[in-house]
Amino acid sequence: MFAVLRAPSQVLFGAGMAEAAGPVAATHGRRVLLITDPVIASTPGFGTVEVSLRAAGLDVAVSTDAEVDVPSAAVDAAVALGRETQPDAIVAVGGGSVIDLAKVTALLLAHGGAPSDYYAVNSVPGPVLPLIALPTTAGTGSEATPVAVITDPASDMKIGVASSHLIPRHAICDPRLTLGAPPVVTAHSGIDALSHAIEGYMAAEADDPDAELVLGRPQVGKNAISDSLALTAAGHIAANLERAVQDGDDLEARTGMLYGSLLAGIAFGNSGVSTAHALQFAVGAATHTSHGLGTGLLLPYVMEFNRPARPDDLAELARVMRSPGSAVDHVHALGQRIGLPGSLADIGIERQELRGMAEASFKFKRLVDNNPRPLDEDALEAILDAAWHGDPARLSRERSDDRGGAEGMSALTSQSVRS
Structure with a gap:
């Protein structure tokens, strides 16, 4: 028999678990970069997460620049905000593109360079910034995977960055966050x-x-x-x-x-x-x-x-x-x-x-x-x-x-x- 298990260090699953985002993030420090997209940013579920983070006494910088298929402009904007605010952890609230953007942002803030430097499998040299993922769709599973799919600006093709270091530290899965999905x-x-x-x-x-x-x-x-x-x-x-x-x-x-x-x-x-x-x-x-x-x-x-x-x-x-x-x-x-x-x-x-x-x-x-x-x-x-x-x-x-x-x-x- 052969078996391998690599997964988040903590999974919290169930209705109401989004309220745990603040206490979980606080275990990593006082500054948080909260990544989402413009649509999710206006939802009650996102509000629950943001309130939880601020109630835990955290300094929260919010990025709403995520886009479908993670274009390079979205990566550049999130990384720039991260370098300005120096977060201790990243919180992602959204679908696969949002969480993948957060993964790449956590990677580049920790190790520098460009996404293309890490296209080769297992080329991420070490741990990335702690990442807390809260999915708003039931689909990509990105809250638990070692892959971030982004759009390569040179080819306009989607490409995966794959490394076990990209698995989010915490997956908080609250089905109430998915209720608004069309x-x-x-x-x-x-x-x-x-x-x-x-x-x-x-x-x-x-x-x-x-x-x-x-x-x-x-x-x-x-x-x-x-x-x-x-x-x-x-x-x-x-x-x-x-x-x-x-x-x-x-x-x-x-x-x-x-x-x-x-x-x-x-x-x-x-x-x-x-x-x-x-x-x-x-x-x-x-x-x-x-x-x-x-x-x-x-x-x-x-x-x-x-x-x-x-x-x-x-x-x-x-x-x-x-x-x-x-x-x-x-x-x-x-x-x-x-x-x-x-x-x-x-x-x-x-x-x-x-x-x-x-x-x-x-x-x-x-x-x-x-x-x-x-x-x-x-x-x-x-x-x-x-x-x-x-x-x-x-x-x-x-x-x-x-x-x-x-x-x-x-x-x-x-x-x-x-x-």
Whole structure:
């Protein structure tokens, strides 16, 4: 048995936990940088956090410059305010982009340089400023992960900075903070959380894992602890996502979603994700659609592609999600019920663009190499083509029609995470 667990040193979960932000932050010093975005800044939940911080006697500097996909201008503004106010800790209240901005800000305030200095996996040299994360969406799991996704100004592509040092010190998860999320945000962030759980569960397995592998990378592939967390997460998300989209004031559904998102974040924070995320980087750059829309739309196609390598895992996912049929069909139908587009064609992608997207996605080796079946550009293009047609079964039909084809489309063995 092989297992790894890296997670926040403290997780506080439950309705009303946002009021703990002040006492928790006070354990790190007297000055706090509070990071959010302009929309969240006007919500009652943000007010609860700010009141808690000030009631604890803290000096609070507020940054509301966070933007979706964390552009460089947002990073520059938050870092400048941090250098001016010299915080002892950073508090992030918001969705994944807000928390990712806080992670990069905590990194640059501690170690200097530019975000691009840390694009290489595990290149963060040591601990960053203490970070307290309060998610307002049930989706990214960023409150518990070692990854910050930002927009690279040179390529205009999203790229991940990955290091165990980026895991927030404290995750305070209060489902009341998620009550204001609109249906579209709830749907896209929620299906992204499901993709974290499923891709984390179906991640590649290491061959003979050893200390060098574990210490050399923040995410180590499929393991016993991540499997347990991912399955529990998938069950909670599948049971609550549609309810949360339909009724944003359903606190029980919001609680189930936030719990599932947290567990999925811890799971994939240790195992890693793979192909749906690699493909989404190219799809998102081409269409400027949300991260969750892309991963959620692509997820059932990736699951179908991986079926030959992991039939037992798909059966177990079907069981925990209480699927009436296959896990692939369940996830695909769930996406349609919560309003995801039916195909890549529906978001404006032309079929002739698919090859270029496949080639761009193949460059995300950290993700591609974590897939349980070997991948090449042809395999990635086949997944995209099925998604362009809106038909996951197209991949299984191609397998039947092309027995003995190229290795990327026919190999049934698992891919090692060791690169």
